[in-house]
Amino acid sequence: MNDATRTGTDGASDLPVDTILRLAAQANAHKSWAATPDRLARTAPGRRAADARFLAQADGDPVRAESLRKAFYADLTAKSIRARRAKAGQRAGADA
Template sequence: MSERETETPTELSMRMRLASHKSWASTTDRPARTAAARRASHHTRFLDKARELHPAATDEQITAVAESLRKAHYTELAMRSAKARRLKAAMRGTAAA
């Protein structure tokens, strides 16, 4: 059995943390390393959708529309979560959480 197979969760966490710190220490251009994640962020997605819906809007209007889109998105996620919990509780035969 290898050393990795016998390490505890704490040791695994420490090893992964060490690797992360070493990786970031050797990164010279941090913005370039994280650029793809920033491009794919939810915030950017909502701004892009707002601009698509309202191409002639001002930056202030785009920001307001993007905020509404963000709130709608998270409200929809909350509704789906509540429905899933309700269905799961019904399958177990208990009251919804």
């Protein structure tokens, strides 16, 4: 075993440290959301900040701000698709 892996508690599997940390972070995030009684209230500051950012970029024009928001999320979707395809290609190359 190298420095980048740790043996699981059952001793049967070696998991990369980044995988262990990611899983722990995911579990903590789920616990945090489970303890949140009002999700809308918790996320409201972030939504307000995003709205203000798009509105500022649009020089106060709400119609342009909505177009900027749609463009931002379309770009984010495209970036996600590219990342998933690249990851799938890496897995396919590792299996070969």
